Amino acid sequence: MSDAAILDTPAFTCGLDATLKVISGKWKPLILYFLLRGPTRYGELKRAVRDVSDKVLIQQLKELEADGVLTRNDYREVPxxxxxxxxxxxxxLARALEPLCAWGTENMAEMQALFAARDGWGRGKRG
Structure with a gap:
């Protein structure tokens, strides 16, 4: 790598900063989670990562590929x-996210109740 390229590369404040640069985006952690199961076709990912638009899913897949996290395999077939x-x-990286998944599973009911209560704050009377 040239000295100029090194100077243009953003410095990370810590390892978490580097990780967050790769997984930033609403859907990237879920994409990584579902790909940990093995090679996955686009349609399967689209069904697994519910509510994501095609545009955003394609964009996030391209970013993860550019970051060296996944590979896109085109079999050049018809269809x-x-x-x-x-x-x-x-x-x-996906295995590093597994403890977060476990934490979410263990605390899901409490988080749902907290988010429901928080969402209700904006619906109360205004004075």
């Missing part, structure tokens, strides 16, 4: 067949 696979680095 088209494409799937996505985590790279070795992507697998390690």
């Amino acid at each position: 088209p067949r494409v799937d996505y696979t985590l790279t070795e680095m992507g697998q390690s």
